[in-house]
Amino acid sequence: MHPKRPLKILLTGKNGQVGWELNRTLAPMGKLVALGREELDLEKPEQISKMVRRIRPDVIVNAAAYTAVDKAEEDSELAMAVNAVAPGILAEEAKRLNALLVHYSTDYIFDGTKTTPYVEDDAPNPINVYGRTKLAGEQAIRAVGAPYMILRTSWVYGTNGRNFLLTILRLAEEKEELKIVDDQVGTPTWSRFLAGTTAQMLQKVYNTALLTECRDIYNVTPSGQTSWYGFAKAIIENYKIFNGDKSGLLLKRLIPVATSEYPTPACRPAYSVLSNKKLKRKVGKELPKWGLFLEQFLKGI
Incomplete structure (x- = not known):
């Protein structure tokens, strides 16, 4: 691939x-073909191969995933079909085209027994099905040998889809009291930061070397850490600052609780920074x- 030719990017x-944020940040980089589940269902392997061969992209950015941790x-x-099998097929198709695959993974591939931030080379040991399927996706991509950038992130929130932040704001309008887990620690990540960083990294690689030389894993989160309780507290406090009397929140009390008091179908790592x-x-x-x-996000909604 000639490095100065405009990129053709396939976004899932x-x-x-x-994906909603990537749609905007990747568009200036070349020709972007953005697909939703209606156009490309990652549960159907034959659809994946057919679509990639038809579009013939230079870069595949896979932002589709099964993210319902408890479900x-x-x-x-x-x-497993969406998080592991599909990324492996995308990697195989990328290899055929000598294209780069950018894929998102998660902090939940780790078991949470560390007390210092996980680095890219730490041994994974997922403790729930979601984490196991995401790890299997990483392994499938690496086994194919195609060019790839795997971007691991954590606690993602944004205006689209379901996430902790939107759930907290909804519940704060309905309830006077909320109990939130305070002994699981991670780093909240705005989807816009993730998308912007992806574009920045792609541009950097594109300007300095052939995209097809990439075979690497990066942790992509902001700095710092907090608990789910700390995150919820910051959400409520900032939302009230930016909205004042118009906030419409019923919530009067946020109560920190231990994981043991709030059982869920899936185990979560206690520390996944x-x-x-x-x-x-x-x-x-x-x-x-x-x-x-978080402040930037809440100012804008």
């Missing part, structure tokens, strides 16, 4: 919280704290 999952416990076949040192070296600058992105 265009309606998800990450995955009983829906493991579907989660991802080190972003490698990413900082790649983009060549410090990464803002998660709270700054």
Whole structure:
């Protein structure tokens, strides 16, 4: 591929919280073909191969995923089809075209027994079905040998799809009291930051070397860490600051609780902070704290 030719990019999952942002950030980089589930269903392997061969992209950005962590416990076949089998097929098609595959993974591939941020080379040990299917997706991609960038992220929120932030705001309009887990620690990540960083990394690789030389994994999160309770507290406080009397929130009390008091079908890692040192070296600058992105997001909704 000639490095100065405009890129042809195939984006999957265009309606998800990450895909929706990628739709905007990738468009200036060349010809973008963005597909939702209606156009490309990752549950159907034959659809995947057919579509990629028809479009013949230089870069495939796979933002489609099965992300319902608790539901995955009983829906493991579907989660495996979307999170593991489909990425492997995309990697095979990328290899045929000598194209680059950009794929998103998760902090939930780790078991949470560390007390310092996970680096890219740490041994994975997922403790739920969702984490196992996402790890299987990573392994499938790497086994094919096609060019790839796997971007691991955590606690993603945005205006589209279902996420913790939108759930907290909805519940805060309905209830006076909420109990939130305070002993699981991670880093909230705005989908716009994730999409912007993806475009930045692609541009950097495109300008300095052939995309097809990429075979790497990066943790992509802002700086800092918090618990789900800390995140919820910051959401409510900032939302009230930006909306004042118009906030319409009933909520009066946020109560921190232990994981043991709030059982869920899927186990979650107690600590899943991802080190972003490698990413900082790649983009060549410090990464803002998660709270700054939260403020920007809440100002805009």
